[in-house]
Amino acid sequence: MLRELESVRKQAYEEKCSREKAERELLEAFQKARDSENLYLREVKQRNETEEKLTTTMEEVERLTERTDELCAKLQEERKKRLALEKRTAHSDRIVKDLMLQRDKAVREIQALHAKKGESSATAEGKMHITELSCSEIKEATNNFDHSLKIGEGVYGSVYKGFLRHTNVAIKKLNPESTQSQSQFNQEVEILSRVRHPNLVTLIGACKEDQAFVYEYMPNGSLDDRLACKDNSKPLSWQLRTRIISDVCSALIFLHSNKPHSIVHSDLKASNIILDRNNVAKLSGLGVCRMFNDEFRNTTTLYRHTHPKGSFAYIDPEYVMTGDLTPQSDVYSFGVVLLRLLTGRPGFGLLKDVQRATEKGCLEALLDSSAGDWPAMQAEQLARVGLRCCEIRRKNRPDLKTEVWTVLEPMLKSATNMLCSLSFKSVSEDLGGVPSYFICPILQDVMREPLIAADGFTYEAEAIREWIDSGHHTSPMTNLELLHRDLLPNHALRSAIQEWLQTNAN
Template sequence: MNELRNQSTHVILDFSCKDLDQATEHFKNASEVGDTEYGRTYKCMIHNTKVAIKLSSSQRLFQQEVSILRQWRHPNIITFIGVCSKVSALVYEWLPNGNLEDRIICTNNSPPLSWYNRTQIIGEICWALLFLHSNKPTALVHGDLRPCNILIDANYRSKLCSFGMSNLFLQPGTFPPNLTARLPYMDPEFNTTGELTTLSDVYSLGVIILRVLTGMPPLTLSEKVAEALESDSLHLLIDKSAGDWPYIEAKQLALIGLSCTEMTRKKRPDLLNEVWIVIEPLTRKPPAATWPYLQSASGDSSVPAAFICPISMEIMKDPQVASDGFTYEAEAIRCWFDRGNSRSPMTNLALPNLNLVPNRVLRSFIHEYLQQQQQQPNPAYQEQLSKT
């Protein structure tokens, strides 16, 4: 953390109103990509560089955010390029994959994040919070940690943004805007005491972990996950669109997410000594899938996991091995390539090539398996069998 902080000094550019006006074509609506309580955001080009320009909703918010971003740089905190103080505008790097909220709900029919991507993102958020909380002499608290304030770059790496709003919450007589959307992520003790601490961020992180794991709405999510763990039915809550989650990893994430969302701060884990030591090992090379069962889109829970395409979540008819070593349904992986993707759907690493090799052995096993099911009909298979 200290090494990162020592390397964090960087030049902040001063832009004129004319610079921003030309870049956005007089702030045309066509350039606008966001309008929130933080301000309006525009996508444009400045000096042949694609950037995002945010017109802050207030001078105070602008000053708070600049004071934080001007000091530090971190791989998982949005890169701050410059300002135009006259119109309270901040200029950031442009991240093409939107925010984590959009990726969780697959806005505009975007492909779902793989379980490996999701684990990496959780680790990156945790690392960025450790950096903020280790600030001396006073820890920096984000205070508004939500999926919509976590941006995703072209390589599906995450970066925190929207700093400073939390400080406005503490002003006398003020209330957080858009409270309904914020409430599920807000520290319950903050709601009663008005005090933000690093453990407030830990609570928000816990909700995000459970959200990324399940894909479910945040309200009462911790209660649902706790019930699922108690009844040994966690597999029913896991977001199947993410692929075949390793069982041990999924359970670890569920447990650490629940511990972070304890109602009282004194019961929440320490971010470094209790949360990071669990999450950091999970961000390394992905382990082999170890779910004891996998529920396919057809509703059957006893189909061997190796027979399921990790993209379509259906029994494969024409299994093909991609250059990442994983096997996919031919039509699903070709559609993945046709959308311009050149990275593995499972690991997000760049594929050496887009070649496919038929997995004839697996295809033979699947064919034999389906024949057995036809000889011993089971109503749960009828729709799937009719497709194959």
């Protein structure tokens, strides 16, 4: 009986354990089912969100594709227009070039006829090759020589700012009390009516009765005033000073090599160097110039005896002692101007100071700090050139064309490139950018001398020439073969750039 009872109890216990186990397994199964259901719901939700994002992205891609197609069509149209414009411009440039060649040929023929007939200069005939103006026009332009319009005064006369025939001009009236005023008038008319150079002041007209000259107006005044920062003007940078030195040297080389008569300025000084709107230097004060026949060229003899003229600090010592004038007298004056630009100091005693500083290796302390940081090697080269020009004995002074210019030319190129970059940066900062077709595709800078290449694109002269000279036979823009290496000047674009820069500089 007990065994049966024990057996029943054991059996009941096993059934209980079995039932508990079944209940646990059932609970676990329910839990797994709930987890699977939750996981499924999350996956469904994520898939729905992904599908929505994909739909939105596809719509955005479709919109961008449509917009890209529109922009591509516009770009293609603009390219066609630009190519057409470049072709028309190139054609116009060729026409202009042909006309200029024809004009030059006609001028040469006229000059040959004049030479053949033995015609004398316009002044010798008592006539002028310039616009003759009346006394009334001169007085009206200067408000009867109003003192408030006076912008300069010297030994030989006064200079007034005037408004003549809707143009701002500078009018110089010679001092009527001077015994040489008539000869100076005739001399300046003769010189400026016969010679033209970018660094010589342009004579617009003259009034013989009033002994007055009408020149182009130079807004930045004389170099003397600019070195003194007159009227709180900004100091000239060393880049501008380098260019001014080159401008003056170029003008003197032109005068000295003029044919058939060599011309000596004889009164070169900072007050006779004037600056235009873009700080390009031009020589004035040509009324005391001297002209020499070819028979005196390339000789060791002195050319002409005359009374010394000019400011003492600039005068050639041999000229002072002998009164004999040669082109080397201008070289001495040029040396003083160069040293003044380098140091910013007056001319008196300057030569000794620079010579002493150069010998002691302390030239940097003498440089004009307002010009910025002069490159040390360039400053020393300029100082040595200036000192050589100011040698006491003429035979020891360098030749401007063969010696001085070879030193200045690489400096001028470097300074010009830097001025272009500074000018572009200034214009970009002030005006928020420039027209894209004014910018060289290679240099990414405003062009000064735009040239059209065989690919139809316009580049800065120096950049495209360097590209071609370095061995490239393909276009910098299209990478296609260039059909030829010819470069045509883009005169229309150059004029537009210059006009735009001058307009916005105001």
